[in-house]
Amino acid sequence: MQIGVLGPLVVQVAGTSVVPTAAKPRQMLALLAVNAGREVGMATLVEELWDDRPPTGPAQVVQTYVKQLRRALAGAVDVPCGAPGPRELLRRGHTGYTLDVPAPAIETEDFARLAESGLRQAGLRAAGHGDDPEAAARLLRRALGVWRGPVFADVRTGPVLRAEALRLDEARQEVLEARMTADLRLGRHAEILGELASLAERFPFQENLHALLMVALYRNGRSWQALEAFRRLRATCARELGIEPSARLQRLHQAILSSDPRLDTHLADVDTGLVVL
Structure with a gap:
């Protein structure tokens, strides 16, 4: 599965997009995608989708969106015997739901890995003792190249996703400044x-x-x-x-x-x- 939020939302199974066109299911999928492998509690889902003005019976509405997302997953994957199906890929847990996909390729993890390596090479991490501006500039440029546009560019965001977008934007700003610092060091x-x-x-x-x-x-x-x-x-x-x-x-x-x-x-x-x- 391909998962990307550093730009327009991307969630693909076997090369097929499962991103819904309806705003609320798309918003819910974005929240599940950015937390792939971790359970998102019902309270968090309701806060993101409706903030402090939830509808009557919000859990039932969330379940409706889950059914829509599972239908999209079912249409995108040809499930061989023994492979996880839609209910396993979008799994109900103790308090909410998990987008639980095997070995997903997650854009934010690629960015974080390249950024951390570049910042270490620049000597900007306590755990790293690097002072190699050439390597730092190269790695940080690759990290920035992962971005395709503004975070959640085509998703209506509530308070939870806005906080996540702010965190990611701050991380990008740190990487951008470090990359330009490395370029200045290189003349x-x-x-x-x-x-x-x-x-x-x-x-x-x-x-x-x-x-x-x-x-x-x-x-x-x-x-x-x-x-x-x-x-x-x-x-x-x-x-x-x-x-x-x-x-x-x-x-x-x-x-x-x-x-x-x-x-x-x-x-x-x-x-x-x-x-x-």
């Missing part, structure tokens, strides 16, 4: 400048992105634009949040003003006030 400031500028525009409060952009601009001989990037961030923080940029970013600003020679090679750790590269 690829010109190649990633456009991407950094676009991301800083999309995420105006992400200080790490702005710090990386400022360094890339400086290394491309555009100090004035690096200073302008700081000025815009400072104005946005003051206007929208009533705060100043962090002391770390202000020290980076001062380093650019003074043409600190460390900006041309490697940067020290956070305690010295620059950027981890």
